[in-house]
Amino acid sequence: MEPYTATKQNQGKQVISAYLIQYQQLQHVLDISIEDIVAPSIKDIYLRKNPAAANPQIVLKNNGKETIYSATIIYKTEGFKEQKEEWRGELPVGSSELITLSGLVNFSSGQNIFTAKVQNPNGKADQYPDDNVLSTTFNSPPVHDTLLVFRLLTNNQPEHNSWKLISHDGKVVVEKRANELKARTLYSDTLRLSQGAYTLLFSDSAGDGLEFWYNSDGGRGEAWLLDGNDNLIKAFEPDCGLGWIYNFTVSQNPDPINRQNKAISLYPARTSDFTKLTYFANHQKDIIVKLISDPGGEVVEERNYPNLKKGIFDFDLTRFSYGRFFLKVFADGQEIFNKRIRYVEPAKEPDADFYVWPTDPLVSQKLHDWQDWKFGVIIHWGPYSEWGVVESWSLCPEDEPWCIRQGPFAHDYYTYVQEYEKIQQTFNPQKFNPDKWADACKRAGMKYVIFTTKHHDGFCMYDSKYTDYKITGSESLFAQNPKSNIAFEVFEAFRKTGMRTGAYFSKPDWHNDDYWWPYFPVFDRNVNYAPSKYPERWERFRKFVFNQIEELMGNYGKIDILWLDGGWVRPVKTASNESNQEIIEKGYNQDIDMPSIAKRARQLQPDLIIVDRTVHGMYENYTTPEQEIPDHVPNHPWESCITLGDSWYHTGPEENYKSLTWAVHTLIKIIAKGGNLLLGIGPDKTGDFAPEVYTRLEEIGNWINVNNEAIYGTKPLAPYHHGNLYFTQAKDEKTKFAFCLKEESDNFPNEIKLPFGVDIRKAKIKLLGYKGSIRATSIQDETIIKLPKLTTKLKNSPALVFSISITNQY
Known part of the structure; x- marks a missing residue:
C-alpha cells in the first residue's frame, strides 16, 4: 500500500510502503502467469512514449517446478477479435521474461481495454489458472x-x-x-x-x-x-x-x-x-x-x-x-x-586559469608517461546490464529522456528502486573472463584500462567491507563464484598483459542512507538533505567514501589512476560556472575532503594520477571531455571519453557499434591535439563483450600495428589539421607524421598537399605499411606527396600515415 499524504500541488510527497512476503514450497509442476502488460498500457505516459500501435509486450513468469519451453498467448482489445500466438523459448523456474508479440494492437478512439491470457505451458493444462489473465487500459495511438x-x-x-x-x-x-x-x-x-x-x-x-x-x-x-x-x-x-x-x-x-x-x-x-x-x-x-x-x-x-x-x-x-x-x-x-x-561576456582563452599542474615529481612524471599512452578503455559494468538499462541513472528522478525508467516496473518509482536493487539476486555473469577482455584490448593497442569499481547506484563490483551491497554480498548470486571479486580479477588480468590500471569510483552513492536519506524524498542526483544542517550524517558519508577509496588503493595491487566521477559532489565554493548553477542555487556544500583522500591514496600509491572530474584544481590532473573532442588545442593533459556503442552500458542485441573508420579517425583527431582517447565498452549480462566489439578491437589493432610510431609517444604539430590531414611529431621533433583520412565510400587522392615546406634533399619520406619509395616535391610552404599504387589493404584503410624524417645527408 502506498498512501500519498500530499494534498496540494507541488507539495512534497511522503510515501509509506508496506509489504507482506510469504515463502512456501512451490505447489505446482506447471504454473505460468502474466505478471505485467508493458504495452499497450496507460503506463506509457510515464515513459514519455506514445502508445504502441503494434507488437504488444507482456511479462511471463514461471511459478512452477519445471522449466517452461512453450505456451499459448491469446490477446485482444475489448470490442475486437482475439489474436493467438504460440510462444517458444526457455523460462526457468522462478524467472520472468518480457515477450514481444507480432500482431497489431486494435483500438477505438479514446481509452481502450487490452486483455492477455496465457495457457497450455509445455502443451499441458496450467495447474493454477487463476493468474493467467491480465487486463490494462491504454489510450489510442495517433x-x-x-x-x-x-x-x-x-x-x-x-x-x-x-x-x-x-x-x-x-x-x-x-x-x-x-x-x-x-x-x-x-x-x-x-x-x-x-x-x-x-x-x-x-x-x-x-x-x-x-x-x-x-x-x-x-x-x-x-x-x-x-x-x-x-x-x-x-x-x-x-x-x-x-x-x-x-x-x-x-x-x-x-x-x-x-x-x-x-x-x-x-x-x-x-x-x-x-x-x-x-x-x-x-x-x-x-x-x-x-x-x-x-x-x-x-x-x-x-x-x-x-x-x-x-x-x-x-x-x-x-x-x-x-x-x-x-x-x-x-x-x-x-x-x-x-x-x-x-x-554573458565572451569566454576567456581556454585553460587560462583553471588547470593546476601537479608539483609532486612522481605524479608529474607519471602524468607525462600517461600522455604517451594515447589509447585506453573504460569498462562500465554492473547489475544494470542484466536489464540492459542505463547505468544507475534510471534511479535518479530527473526528468531527462536518457535516464527514463524502462521495463515492467517503470510506472512506479519506489517499486522500480526496490526491484533494481534486487538485480544482484539474478545477476550471474558466468562468461566473465577478464583475461579475454584484457587480451582483446591489448591487441587493439590500448595501454590502460579504467574499470567501474562502483557507479552512482552504490553497487560495488569489488569486495568492500563497508557495505553488503556488492558483488560479493550475501544477496549476490555471483558471490560464490571464485572470480566474484570482479575488480580484483580485472586489474590482475590487465596487469598481466602489461597494461596500466585505473579505478573508476563514484563519489555520490545513491544506495547509501547518508547520501540519499530515506527520511526525505529524492528529487535529483544531489544529496537530499542539507549537510550543514545534519553535519553528523554528512561526516559519516565522508568517512564512508574515504574508507572505500582507501581499501581500493590498498588492497588491489598497483593502481595508476583514480578516476572520480560525480562532479556535483564538491565544495560549493568551487561551483562557480554556469554548468554548476544548480549546486550554487541549492547551496549544499558536498565537500568530501579531497585533500585527505588524495593524501591517503598517494601514501598507498605514490605516483597516483587523480582525476576529480569537472572539479577543476589540484585534484583534476587531467580533464575528461565526454563524448566530444575539444575544438581548440588544450594546453594541459586531457582525455576524451567516448563510447564505442550507443552508450556506456550494454544496451542489448540491437546495440549499434561505431565503425573502424570512426574509431581510427576519432583517435587521430584526438592525438593530433595532444589528448588521449578512452574508448567506452559495456559487457553484457553474461560477462562478455558483444562479438562486434571483439571484431572492432581486432580491426583497430591491425591498423595501429602498422602506424604505431605516429601515435604513441608523440606530441601535437601545428597546424594540427588541414582539411582531411592531421599531424603529430616525435618528441625530439625530428620526425613529422601526416595522417590522410578517408571516409568508407571515398578513395584516396592521387596526391596530398602538406601545409608546410620540407627540404626534400634532407628528408626521408615513408608511407607506413608500404615498402616502396615515395615521390615528393616542396615549394615554399607546401609539400606535395605523390601517392604510389596502393595495395588492397592500404586502399581500404581508413587513414594513410606518412612519416617525414629529417637527416643530415644530401
Missing part, C-alpha cells in the same frame, strides 16, 4: 494520413544521428544513417505509406540528442512530422538523449490535425552575441515578441509579426549590458512561450 513529411534540421554533430521508419512487421521503410547526414542541413523526406502500424525511431549515439546544455559545441537541431499540406503534426523534443520512439498508424481516415499545434524554440539560451527564435504554427496569428530584462522587468525590445505562420528571427544582444533576459512570445495577446536568456 492515426495519420498516408502522405507524411519528416523534416530534420541537423545540428553541428550529425555523425551521431540516424533515423528510420519501421513497419509493424519489422521492415525498414526509410532509413538515414549517420554518415549520410551533413551538419546544419534541413532534410525533408516525403513518406508515402500504406495502411498499417509504424514506428519512427531517432537515435543519437553520443547520448546528447539534437540539443544538450552540456555540449554547447553540438548546437541545436529540430525534428518535425508534417502532413502533406505542410501542417505540423508533432514537434519532437531536441533534448532527447539517446533518441525517441514515435508509434502511429496510417489510415485513410486520419485524426484531424490540431490547428493549435506549434513549435517554438530559442537557441542558444546562453550567448555572447546573438540568439535565434524559430516559430512554426498551423495557422496565422498576430505575434508579438518581447525581450525583457531580469531582474527589472523592463521591455528592452519589442517586435510585431502580423499574420505569422512560420519564420526564423535573430536577436542581437550586443546592444545591451551583460545579464539575464526573458524572451516572451504572445499570440493574439496571449503568452505562448517564455524562456530565459543569459547574455
